[in-house]
Amino acid sequence: MNISQLKKSITTLINSNNTVPKKLQLICDFLKYEVEHYNWVGFYFKNGDKNELKLAKFSGEPTEHTIIPFGKGICGQVALSNENFIVPNVNAQDNYISCGFKVKSEIVIPIFVNGENIGQIDIDSHAINPFSKTDEILLEFICKKVSEIL
Template identity: 35%
Template sequence: MKLEHYERLTKQACALIETETDFIANLSNISALLFMELDQLNWAGFYLAQGRELVLGPFQGNPACTRIPFGKGVCGTAIETNSVQRVHDVHKFEGHIACDAASNSEIVIPFTVAGKLVGVLDIDSPEVGRFSEIDEQGLTKLMMSVEKLLNSHSNVD
């Protein structure tokens, strides 16, 4: 996948949410867009911070873990460290939480609204090594653009 594809996806994502102010509706459309447009995925969606846990938010794909403590698994590590986690093989990630046995690689990107770390974008694939540096760059830029629009609406509780 090329960065140009992610630039197009970013434009699509922004067009979907630029006039909508509802946070959950916007995350729902972003997860649907990513699940539809990216190949070799079995899950794309969001976990939202509540206290020291991530709680399942809008997603597309197989049923998922409902709650993940900060610092646990790939998503919990991403929010705890406020850093992107791109994992080639989740079975080699210490403390990996197997919400879906079909997942073999994962990328997780934390995001902020109104100056507060509010959750993570989580994308899983059944393919080992599915996510490249290009995917990380493209998805990080996409989420930066989405963050700007979410911040302009900022009705997050």
């Protein structure tokens, strides 16, 4: 993974003249196809005043998990903890919402606007333990860039 090239491409997508929803979709598509171990990429955002997340844009197999209550699953836990969550093996997690038998690991990074956790990027992988510090750095960069356009 060439993180500097990926960051450059993401910056180009963010700075494009597309709408915010289109930019989010382009980021999802780009990451899914450019990073081999990213099999599903999506953005969840706080659903108004409700204590739940709502799926915005994604790339990968459709999911029935379009609404996730705070505290439920990895995404719901990140909504409460405000911290990155890397799950090397989803089968070892008690509070995991299964998105399909192919998913083996997950990484979720929160998005902050004015210090408030307003959403997150969620990545699923079909490999066990594929995520490294490099993935975390890249996704934190993306979340910061996304926060600037929201």
